[in-house]
Amino acid sequence: MADPMNMPPDDELRWYGTPTPGEPTRSQIGLVHPGQMGAAVGASAVAGGARVMWVSDGRSAASVARAEAAGLEDVGWMNALVNRSELMLSVCPPGAAEEVAEEITNLGFNRIYVDANAIAPATVRRIAERVEETGAHLVDGGIIGAPPQQPGDARLYLSGEFAPAAARMLAGGPLEVIVIDGPVGAASALKQAYGAWTKGTSALLASVEALALAEGVHGVLVAEWARSQPALAARSAHLNEAAQKAWRWIAEMEEGAATFAGAGLPPGFSEAAAEVYTRLQRFKDDPDAPSGAALAHYLLPGE
Numbered sequence: 001m002a003d004p005m006n007m008p009p010d011d012e013l014r015w016y017g018t019p020t021p022g023e024p025t026r027s028q029i030g031l032v033h034p035g036q037m038g039a040a041v042g043a044s045a046v047a048g049g050a051r052v053m054w055v056s057d058g059r060s061a062a063s064v065a066r067a068e069a070a071g072l073e074d075v076g077w078m079n080a081l082v083n084r085s086e087l088m089l090s091v092c093p094p095g096a097a098e099e100v101a102e103e104i105t106n107l108g109f110n111r112i113y114v115d116a117n118a119i120a121p122a123t124v125r126r127i128a129e130r131v132e133e134t135g136a137h138l139v140d141g142g143i144i145g146a147p148p149q150q151p152g153d154a155r156l157y158l159s160g161e162f163a164p165a166a167a168r169m170l171a172g173g174p175l176e177v178i179v180i181d182g183p184v185g186a187a188s189a190l191k192q193a194y195g196a197w198t199k200g201t202s203a204l205l206a207s208v209e210a211l212a213l214a215e216g217v218h219g220v221l222v223a224e225w226a227r228s229q230p231a232l233a234a235r236s237a238h239l240n241e242a243a244q245k246a247w248r249w250i251a252e253m254e255e256g257a258a259t260f261a262g263a264g265l266p267p268g269f270s271e272a273a274a275e276v277y278t279r280l281q282r283f284k285d286d287p288d289a290p291s292g293a294a295l296a297h298y299l300l301p302g303e
């Protein structure tokens, strides 16, 4: 089969992700970087038959451990990752998505670049303009669900002209890869609409509890919930999970505000959620992060 590293640019659309009849293919995927979600997405691509590479330089021991467990290959340097990958997959904190794209682009990456981060449509379109300067093709992505261990855990939605080619390379493992009919920006819009509800309502719930604490009516509120809103107490008991990820959700909520504003809608819900998660960022990855009233205290001034 043709050498992926020497394909002329005008053959890219036909070549990417298209197996040559009778010959085995193994997609060459670069992953930046193997976080909780990224490592699981990488492991899913490995299960689907791909070779998934990454770069340990500059990353934490936790990323190293996740990458090893996921069966990813450490190629040592970012230059090697750029040269060997036919598809580069960015799964990083949303606030770092542009910086990561810049780093990869500066090294001359010119194949398929999938940005699967929780960013605004306008942000991913800006990233597309930048990565396409070197001849790369941007595929927009949005991940919904938990790090995929088995089918049904998570979906990766893709949009843009090269989404079908990217889907062929990333599919085959427990992660469900879904191409949606839309341009770059569509997959990010879907992710933002979804996250504005799930993460926005967690922030609202914590705020409501803090308000009740501040006014001395928290106990009465919880008693009323037990009578008329029983789901809320149960959800409040899980707010520790939101607190652990609050540091990463600040940027995601800011991107959400930009998404609402870009559609001519009030951005205030997501702006408030970003402020709530800013006040909770001290619980980054803390397994002992509190829930309920104990967490809500930290939203109050002076805490």
Ligand SMILES: NC(=O)c1ccc[n+]([C@@H]2O[C@H](COP(=O)([O-])OP(=O)(O)OC[C@H]3O[C@@H](n4cnc5c(N)ncnc54)[C@H](OP(=O)(O)O)[C@@H]3O)[C@@H](O)[C@H]2O)c1
Residues within 6 Å of the ligand: 032, 033, 034, 035, 036, 037, 038, 039, 058, 059, 060, 061, 062, 063, 064, 091, 092, 093, 094, 096, 099, 100, 116, 117, 118, 143, 144, 145, 146, 147, 248, 252
């Ligand atoms: N986790 C989920 O359940 C979930 C669900 C849906 C979507 N997502 C999306 O997946 C993306 C990543 O989530 P995750 O759970 O994998 O995050 P994570 O566990 O925090 O991992 C982030 C990865 O990016 C690296 N990183 C941290 N700061 C960076 C920076 N400034 N520049 C470049 N790389 C950096 C980390 O490396 P080191 O820590 O080693 O430095 C780590 O390997 C986000 O866009 C998120 O919205 C996650």
